[in-house]
Amino acid sequence: MVKVSFSKQSNYAVSAAPIKKKLANFFVKMGIVSDAEVSIAIVGEKRMMELGRKYLKDKKLHNVLSFTPTETKVNFIYPPGGPIHLGEIIVCYHEALREAKDENVLTDEKIYELIEHGAMHLLGIHHQE
Secondary structure, three states: OEEEEEEEOOOOOOOHHHHHHHHHHHHHHOOOOOOEEEEEEEEOHHHHHHHHHHHHOOOOOOOEEEEOOOOOOOOOOOOOOOOEEEEEEEEEHHHHHHHHHHHOOOHHHHHHHHHHHHHHHHOOOOOOO
16 A cells, blocks of 8 residues: 655645545556555745756746655665655646646646656656657
8 A cells, every 4th residue: 555645835725635545546556555655745836946946957837746766866765674665746736726727627636637647757657748
């Protein structure tokens, strides 16, 4: 089972529990049934721009970023026998809000769509730009 940890700023209206449940079900559907964990963060534009500059060397505001443990260059050692850390998924709340409005969908639906997209990247499923 995949454990999903979720962090967001308190002023972002996001229903974490249903999103966590849907993502856990997504991982099961994708065949990830061993003990694993993924972290999700909902951030503002400023933080997302900082992450884009630091890790992608660009000045574009991204709606979602995902990083496997090897991409962040953090030398954290996970204890043996513990869950496999799949990585981090970061969503820009304001971009998700704009896209949800443009697409006429609920904000939580758009945020989940972006999170699932990031999860696919963590699993090695990529797209052509």
